[in-house]
Amino acid sequence: MNCRLAICQTNPKLGVVADNLQSHHQWLDRCIAENVDLALFPELSLTGYILRDLTSDAALTLDSPQINELVARSKDVSFAFGFVEHSRDHRFYNSFIFAEDGVIKHVHRKVHLPDYGIFEEGRYFASGNNFTTFDSKHGRFGFLICEDAWHLSSGWLHFLQGADVLLIPAASPSRGIETDTNHLASQQSWHALCAAQAKFLQTWVVRCNRVGYEDGVLFDGESAINSPFGDVVASAHQSDEDFVIHQLTDSPLKRARVETPLRRDAQANLVRRQLAIIANDPDLSALLDND
Amino acid sequence: MTNNIPSPPTCNVELAERVLVGFLKSETQRISMNKAVLGMSGGIDSALVLELAVRALGAKNILAIAMPYRESSPLSLELAQQGADKAGCEFSVIDISPLADAYFAQHPELGEGDTEAARLRRGNVFSRLRMTALYDQSAAVNGLVFGTSNKTELLLGYGTQHGDMASAINPIGDLYKSQVVALSRHLGVPSTIIDRPPSADLWQGQTDEEELGFSYDAVDALLYAIVEQRLSNNELLEKGFEQSFIDLINLRVQRNQYKRRPPLIAKVTGRTVNLDYRYARDWGT
Structure with missing residues (x-):
């Protein structure tokens, strides 16, 4: 892979889809001017995050004129953005579209909807049911929308499918002021999580x-962007909108996997067998009841 | 109250400054406003909010107002002036004595009474008159009222509902008192203000810690352990807190929950405001 990737670290207006659409077009103008191959926006970039009862009002169907018009821009630059997806049967998903060559290449519906602390996504959204890796002309990608990434199994499923890059759009509420580093506690967790996923799944990790x-x-x-060795190779501002470009290449993917062939030795079939055993064991299967 | 009091919560002051200044800026400018008014008591909380406000909106956009009653401590007024001078913003004084006295004249039992109940009612009247003046002044300058209640006060219910607890936005409502002190030092609040024993100045010689019956450091440590760390009663005892102190604070926090919530609304329709008609306040911005 050889992909000039841009992080579009935006500040969406809460529930004002028209304004956010307009700003997406402006960010894409900039991407095109700077010869970007692929642009990544944050979670729910078309709507803002604390939607509550606005969720259904801010939703768009995949074939809506607004989505069509935006996706058409991908003739000039591949990009991925977040929105509330209104399904044919009137469910609402926290979704992400990967657009390329003027069409929707892939849709990921957020699987893990947090419903604790300040979160109430389970109240408003339906849950996606898969982590499917997909090919673009710029490489093989897998989406983890925010909380998806906190469940290590999600990234591991993309790893098994041969992802080169984990795309992690997020809307992470910052918290934890009792810290002696230069980062809030929540941000420190993200640093650790992204570094670990990149290093041990041996992929590029791009968190927007x-x-x-x-x-x-x-x-x-x-x-930030973590290389397949886990280190941060590019990062954006702590609180302002920002635009960061980095070249993602194949070379470090190869070096990491030659150095430590984790992908080769993953033994996915062992996990499959073991999951079947757990599911058939009356004591252990109780642990899976909520899944 | 406790044997070995655990330390009160710490605060990364650089991070807190960035988050809170950004908050004031964002939550003001997103509704196309750029001015703020705040009541200056001469105490640390309002002096801290003033420092944050000046950094967020610029000194020329802040109006600091002291609102003494004729029995208020002259030192309070002097320190309020000092805080405003240090921050470099406009400072004005509104004497609430004629307003309060006019009301007390109609309710002599309140104006002259020296019982605890009378003192409490008088204190609440002062607090709500100040709120009335502040909100009026905020309309005059087309600004927002910035709140100055800290998390310790909010949890303990140590404030007047619709009085000093009223504001448009509050930058320090999620900081414990000990964190307020740390951040105030970082932002250069005059030490005369920081080192003065906290007081609501509701009557002469009053101090918070004497009235509450415990120190801020002790209650901050306990509240932090209960609220943030979610420690069980046994774990609190192991930490060195006494059962009577734990019970006192738990009860106080619970009994004052009403002050922290909007009024209850009797539900009769399908979508009741704030209950199942749910929108963020920042809706549309």
């Missing part, structure tokens, strides 16, 4: 976290 405040909650940016 939004910025701005909603109802007193700060989304604290610091979008």
Whole structure:
């Protein structure tokens, strides 16, 4: 792979899809001017995050004119953005579209909807049911929308499918001021998580976290790119909108996997056998009841 | 109250400054406003909010107002002035004595009474008159009222509902008092203000810690352990907190929950405001 990737670290307006669409077009103008191959926006980039009862009002169908018009821009630059997807049967998903060559190449519906602390996604969204890796002309990608990434099995499924890059759009509410580092506690967790996923799944990890405040909650940016060795190779501003470009190449993927062939030795079939055993064991299967 | 009091919560002051200044800026400018008013008591909370406000909106956009009653401590007014001078913003004084006295004249039992109940009612009247003046002044300058209640006060219910607890936005409502002190030092609040024993100045010689019956450091440590760390009663005892102190604070926090919530609304329709008609306040911005 050889992909000039741009992180568009935006600050969406809450529930104002028309304005956010317009700003997406402006960010894409910039991407095209700077010869970007692929642009990544944050979670729910078309709508903002704390939607509550706005969820259904802010939703768009995959064949809506707004989505069509935006996706058409991908003739000039591949890009991925977040929105509320209104399905044919009137469910609402926290979804991400990967657009390329003027069409929708892939849709990921967020699987893990957090419903604790300040989160209430389970109240408003239906849950996706798969982590499917897909090929683009710029490489093989897998989406993990924010909380998806906190469940290590999600990234591992993309790993098994041979992902080169994990795309992690996020809207992460910052918290934890009792820290002696230069980062809020929530941000430190993200650093550790992305570094670990990149290093042990041996992929590029691109996290695009939004910025701005909603109802007193700060989304604290610091979008970043981790190489397949885990180290941060590019990062964005802590609280302002930002635009960061980095070249993702095949070479470090190869070097990491030659050095430590984790992918070769993953033993996925062992996991499959073991899952079947757990599912058939009356004591252990109780642990899976909520899944 | 406790044997070995655990330390009160710490605060990364650089991070707190960035988050809170950004908050004031964002939540003001997104509704196309750029001015703020705040009540200056001469205490640390309002002095801190003033420092944050000046960094967010610029000193020329902030109006700091002291609102003494004729029995208020002259030192409070002097320190309020000091805080405003240090921050470099406009400072004005509104004497609430004629307003309060006019009301007390109609309710002599309140104006002259020296019982605890009378003192409490008088304190609440002062607090709500100040709120009335602040909101009026905010309309005059087309600004927002910035709140100055900290998390310790909010949890303990140590404030007047619709009085000093009222504001448009509050940058320090999620900081414990000990964190307020740390951030105030970082932002250069005058040490005369930081080192003065906290007081609501509701009557002469009042101090918070004497009235509450415990120190801020002790209650901050306990509240932090209960609220943030979710420690069980046994774990609190192991940490060195006494059962009577734990019970006192738990009860106080619970009894004052009403102050932290909007009024209850009797539900009769399908979508009741704030209950199942749910929108963020920042809707559309």
